[in-house]
Amino acid sequence: xxxxxxxxxxxxxxxxxxxxxxxxxxxxxxxxxxxxxxxxxxxxxxxxxxxxxxxxxxxxxxxxxxxxxxxxxxxxxxxxxxxxxxxxxxxxxxxxxxxxxxxxxxxxxxxxxxxxxxxxxxxxxxxxxxxxxxxxxxxxxxxxxxxxxxxxxxxxxxxxxxxxxxxxxxxxxxxxxxxxxxxxxxxxxxxxxxxxxxxxxxxxxxxxxxxxxxxxxxxxxxxxxxxxxxxxxxxxxxxxxxxxxxxxxxxxxxxxxxxxxxxxxxxxxxxxxxxxxxxxxxxxxxxxxxxxxxxxxxxxxxxxxxxxxxxxxxxxxxxxxxxxxxxxxxxxxxxxxxxxxx
DNA sequence: TGCCAGGCGGGGT
DNA sequence: ACCCCGCATGGC
Numbered sequence: 001x002x003x004x005x006x007x008x009x010x011x012x013x014x015x016x017x018x019x020x021x022x023x024x025x026x027x028x029x030x031x032x033x034x035x036x037x038x039x040x041x042x043x044x045x046x047x048x049x050x051x052x053x054x055x056x057x058x059x060x061x062x063x064x065x066x067x068x069x070x071x072x073x074x075x076x077x078x079x080x081x082x083x084x085x086x087x088x089x090x091x092x093x094x095x096x097x098x099x100x101x102x103x104x105x106x107x108x109x110x111x112x113x114x115x116x117x118x119x120x121x122x123x124x125x126x127x128x129x130x131x132x133x134x135x136x137x138x139x140x141x142x143x144x145x146x147x148x149x150x151x152x153x154x155x156x157x158x159x160x161x162x163x164x165x166x167x168x169x170x171x172x173x174x175x176x177x178x179x180x181x182x183x184x185x186x187x188x189x190x191x192x193x194x195x196x197x198x199x200x201x202x203x204x205x206x207x208x209x210x211x212x213x214x215x216x217x218x219x220x221x222x223x224x225x226x227x228x229x230x231x232x233x234x235x236x237x238x239x240x241x242x243x244x245x246x247x248x249x250x251x252x253x254x255x256x257x258x259x260x261x262x263x264x265x266x267x268x269x270x271x272x273x274x275x276x277x278x279x280x281x282x283x284x285x286x287x288x289x290x291x292x293x294x295x296x297x298x299x300x301x302x303x304x305x306x307x308x309x310x311x312x313x314x315x316x317x318x319x320x321x322x323x324x325x326x327x328x329x330x331x332x333x334x335x336x337x338x339x340x341x342x
Numbered sequence: 343t344g345c346c347a348g349g350c351g352g353g354g355t
Numbered sequence: 356a357c358c359c360c361g362c363a364t365g366g367c
Contacts (some may be wrong), residue, residue, distance in 0.1 A: 132349040138365060139348075184363025189350085227350050248348035286348075293347070346366095354359075 004161070005053055005154045010071035013078065016062025018087050025113025027060045029085055032114060032287055034320040037147060037163045041321075045162055048080045049073075050120045053154050053164060056081045067156045086115030089240065094277040101273065103258060104281060106306045107288035116240070116283060121205060122197050123165045124238035125220070128230035128246075129189050136291035137314060144323050145181035146190075168194035189225020196223050205239070213243045232279060242279035245270055250294050251282055257298060290315035 030044035054068035098108040150166035178187035220231035233246035255266035
């Protein structure tokens with residue numbers, strides 16, 4: 001591999017005190033919805049800048065190092081790390097609503113230390129597109145393939161190679177590999193979104209910060225292949241904007257069943273319950289139910305199984321343990337694609 | 343073997 | 356504002 005960017009160690013810090021005082025459990029925060037590329041059960045890679053690459057390597061005990069080629073920005077990077085891990089997010093109100101809620105009370109009792117770990121906006125949109133009209137499992141297998149096919153390798157002083165999520169330009173350079181990633185018709189959306197980012201059609205995050213949630217949703221929805229669900233999911237995952245929930249068929253059906261409202265009013269009901277925490281609650285529910293397909297999710301709710309089971313199949317909480325295994329399937333598809341035989 | 347899955351856009355009415 | 360359909364792919 002030529003032209004591998006080298007990141008130098010900028011600083012070390014200890015975030016265990018901040019995590020503890022805020023009641024943050026770093027293990028759940030670092031492990032949930034992660035891939036083996038970025039979490040190994042002990043240490044996680046948190047991307048702080050996808051473009052001028054900067055990362056934090058954080059362990060579950062709170063020791064962190066910042067690595068970048070631009071160590072002069074280290075204060076910004078530390079602030080981004082604190083934000084990405086939700087260390088300064090006050091979830092008191094979210095927890096108090098959840099404790100009274102039939103779906104999430106058990107979850108927040110056991111998982112009160114979980115914080116959403118945020119990511120880059122472009123990448124959050126790719127995550128959203130891969131969830132469209134597909135099961136949890138299929139969506140994450142697409143994402144895994146995309147990272148394996150397009151991920152950008154950097155070398156980190158003292159840590160070896162780390163893979164970063166692809167940038168828009170990594171996709172645009174060779175969009176044809178998306179078919180190898182088995183994303184189906186979503187390839188056009190992913191490529192189109194990538195081009196929109198390259199052409200600066202998406203305002204920078206400082207500008208998005210100043211816009212109200214509906215405006216941000218509209219901006220993201222102007223991208224081809226991004227509808228309300230994907231826009232709102234990206235707002236939750238990348239911007240920590242929870243006011244507008246990403247409501248899909250899954251959540252709509254669950255809300256309708258559990259609270260006895262018509263599916264038409266499921267979103268209204270959800271927002272009535274969760275208010276400004278609606279988006280976070282939607283993500284929390286997927287964790288609590290291990291992202292089980294709708295039919296299974298409904299029967300788990302019937303049985304009151306409302307905390308993650310951490311069983312022997314992939315779930316939001318255990319995804320990172322399984323992603324290495326499925327890599328073999330992609331390589332097989334890749335080889336067949338490259339040299340079609342038999 | 344069809345049918346469906348954490349959507350979306352384009353076409354109707 | 357609705358309703359309806361096709362869409363790549365994978366799992367059952």
